[in-house]
Amino acid sequence: MTSTDYQFEGWMGLDPSAADGKMVWQKFTPKQWEETDIDVKISHCGICGSDEHSLRSSWEWLPTKYPCCAGHEIIGTVVRVGTQVEHGLKIGDRVGVGAQTEACIGRMGYCADCASGNEQYCPRFSTTACGTYINGETAYGGYGLYHRCPGHFAVKIPDGLASHLAAPMLCGGITIYSPLKHHGCGPGKKVGIIGIGGIGHFGVLFARALGAEKVVAISRRSNKKKDAMQLGADLYIATEEEPGWAERHARSLDIIVSTASSANMPLAQYIGLLSTDGTFVQIGLPADGNLAAPLGLLLNRRKVTSSMCGSTDEIRDMLTLATEKDVHPWVQVVPMKNANQALLDTVAGKVRFRYVLEN
Incomplete structure (x- = not known):
């Protein structure tokens, strides 16, 4: 039997001022569990420049619903797996979750894009952080301890690729x-x-x-x-x-x-x-x-x-190439507790070239 006695906590944006280094650490309730979902204990989460836009709700075409939790370059260990999760994911696997958390796959038949493997162009695309699932629930990202998402959008990380290097590949890289x-x-x-x-x-x-x-x-x-x-x-x-x-x-x-x-x-x-x-x-x-x-x-x-992010198959292909060719992004690891300052420094252009938060 899977233990689920863990708490979902993270750096929350309560209003647009969160982008100014005013995220607040607190508990949150993730999306309602479905048997197509997994829970991930987060070890690392990259900081993407778009996190500022999400927290500030500065894109008119993608408004943010508060409270929100940013972060869509998530690496961690699977701690719970639904009975309908595919791709052979199991408890203990090290996985990554990128910018997309949902499409019409597994819900209402495949649209043409999902059927052709271009799920990132699905008209029902949902973002991993500061977004909204098809059923209206809020998608909370990776600036925290645990993450819940549909298992389809989690990919296994190759053994030869360090977690802090893989994290920024899940959005910035792909x-x-x-x-x-x-x-x-x-x-x-x-x-x-x-x-x-x-x-x-x-x-x-x-x-x-x-x-x-x-x-x-x-x-x-x-x-x-x-x-x-x-x-x-x-x-x-x-x-x-x-x-x-x-x-x-x-x-x-x-x-x-x-x-x-x-x-x-x-x-x-x-x-x-x-x-x-x-x-x-x-x-x-x-x-x-x-x-x-x-x-x-x-x-x-x-x-x-x-072009827009990439499909899960493309992410797997990219991670394989990165492992084989020893692609080594320039990453600075900072403690999760310093997320506010790291975000401010990212926006100010002080990082060469990616911050990765670490629990």
């Missing part, structure tokens, strides 16, 4: 791995990564691990050049400090993935870096306006597209 893999990053491809931060540094690491011929790191200033080259970039472009960069590197890249979160980026110049049939993928979520596609798309048969 968000950029998915478009790189989907658009053919590999031998012979020249790849650009815009924004060398929590997600962008994963772009350099995974483009290299996938065997790209050339990896170009792109940022506004040169202060991250040393880091980018150490991560594995072949070239660094500082757009605000190198006059003529757009002309000098025109038509030189096959794939560009942008993590930039401002609509004021020089999009036309970025797209001009693409060769014919090149692909520009926007994964950053601008909160200051909309992106407008420039004329360069029409003239050179280029593509601008988007």
Whole structure:
């Protein structure tokens, strides 16, 4: 018989001020137990920049229901397993839970996206933290001691991958791995990564691990050049400090993935870096306006597209590659008790490149 005498407690956001370092530690009631669920004793949880937006409820299209618990890069040990959980999960397994906690899988038949393995695009997508399940219950994240979620969205962590390294891969890593893999990053491809931060540094690491011929790191200033080259970039472009960069590197890249979160980026110049049939993928979520596609798309048969996290199968594929290729993200581990300060430091850009909370 499974013991369930544990308490769900965590850092709770009671209102938008939580994003200003005012989360409060308290008990909460998780979603009602279903036999498709698992409970996880949390050992680590990565801090993602989007946690601030969730706590502040700053995305109009994804309002937060308070109280909430942030954190969607969760690693821990399974302590309870429902009778209908698939994928062979059992008590004692080390698992990870990323940004998605539910889709129509197992509830109301498969939509076309779920049937094709693209569950991250399911119209009934539910976020792991600060979100709402299909039945209306609140989804509480990983800034705490325990997490409950549908077992389908938990993946086993390979034995050769440390928990503190795996945690930020579950959102930061997969968000950029998915478009790189989907658009053919590999031998012979020249790849650009815009924004060398929590997600962008994963772009350099995974483009290299996938065997790209050339990896170009792109940022506004040169202060991250040393880091980018150490991560594995072949070239660094500082757009605000190198006059003529757009002309000098025109038509030189096959794939560009942008993590930039401002609509004021020089999009036309970025797209001009693409060769014919090149692909520009926007994964950053601008909160200051909309992106407008420039004329360069029409003239050179280029593509601008988007991408959103990744499916559980893609996460498994990514973790396997990370283990085989010894992908080592830059992580700073901090105690769970310091979550408020770590979040503030993340928003202030003080981390290189990810904080991971540890119980």
